[in-house]
Amino acid sequence: MNNLPTQSDDYFKKNWVSYEKVLTNNYMEHQEIAGVLHKLLTDYFQKPFSLLELGCGDASLTVQALLDTNITDYTGIDLSATALAIAQRNMAQIQCRQTFIQDDISTVLEELAASQKQSFDVIMSSFVVHHLNLAQKDRLIEQISHLLKNQGIFILIDIVRQEEETQEQYCQRYSENMHQNWTELSSQDISIIENHVYKYDFPETQATLYRLAQKHNFIRLECLYKDTSNTAQFLCIYN
Numbered sequence: 302m303n304n305l306p307t308q309s310d311d312y313f314k315k316n317w318v319s320y321e322k323v324l325t326n327n328y329m330e331h332q333e334i335a336g337v338l339h340k341l342l343t344d345y346f347q348k349p350f351s352l353l354e355l356g357c358g359d360a361s362l363t364v365q366a367l368l369d370t371n372i373t374d375y376t377g378i379d380l381s382a383t384a385l386a387i388a389q390r391n392m393a394q395i396q397c398r399q400t401f402i403q404d405d406i407s408t409v410l411e412e413l414a415a416s417q418k419q420s421f422d423v424i425m426s427s428f429v430v431h432h433l434n435l436a437q438k439d440r441l442i443e444q445i446s447h448l449l450k451n452q453g454i455f456i457l458i459d460i461v462r463q464e465e466e467t468q469e470q471y472c473q474r475y476s477e478n479m480h481q482n483w484t485e486l487s488s489q490d491i492s493i494i495e496n497h498v499y500k501y502d503f504p505e506t507q508a509t510l511y512r513l514a515q516k517h518n519f520i521r522l523e524c525l526y527k528d529t530s531n532t533a534q535f536l537c538i539y540n
């Protein structure tokens with residue numbers, strides 16, 4: 302089913318240095334997002350909770366958000382062994398049971414849903430789901446609906462297209478913003494990220510994401526944060 306180009310550990314290694322500069326300079330507003338996530342998790346879970354993260358990368362955002370929360374079980378999935386090794390080091394600051402799985406998120410969700418052995422209070426993903434095509438996103442959200450506990454939350458932090466904006470227009474807008482505002486990056490870094498955006502990014506509109514969520518019996522969608530350039534959103538989807 303996957304007719305889109307896929308990323309690999311090798312791809313991760315080649316591109317992570319540029320992405321790390323983006324994180325260091327907070328160009329994708331990970332600091333603000335971590336703050337919103339921390340507040341949500343502390344307000345919503347005054348009891349112990351479990352969290353499954355899809356495409357955790359180095360888990361730096363998650364670590365910030367999980368400090369001083371009631372997390373008891375964390376599971377991070379990523380295609381890249383290199384990313385998971387960094388995630389594991391970063392997550393050492395958090396006192397909870399931790400599992401790291403190197404695999405494709407869609408494959409792991411299929412297996413977890415089929416086994417019916419585990420469920421989670423929170424399933425979250427930041428800046429990953431847009432790599433899937435529409436049918437894969439649909440299936441992913443369906444599996445998430447089976448794996449969430451009652452009153453669980455699906456947190457989808459991702460790039461989002463404007464209604465009426467085409468994929469091409471979105472990529473152009475993203476690229477223009479990078480050239481204008483990501484001034485600490487070299488032209489080589491910009492070019493690496495630009496290639497990534499045009500090749501791997503398939504953002505949906507908020508309305509499409511909402512429609513998929515409703516199709517799989519989620520009852521409410523709330524946008525808790527939009528970045529300054531209006532290219533990404535923090536969506537909270539309740540069952």
Ligand SMILES: C[S@@+](CC[C@H](N)C(=O)[O-])C[C@H]1O[C@@H](n2cnc3c(N)ncnc32)[C@H](O)[C@@H]1O
Nearest residue numbers: 356357358379380381384404405406427428429
């Ligand atoms: C842009 S980074 C985001 C990392 C982190 N969540 C963040 O917000 O900084 C995308 C991450 O998703 C991983 N990834 C991409 N597609 C994936 C897939 N289908 N299955 C598992 N991991 C995937 C990549 O290896 C990478 O670590």
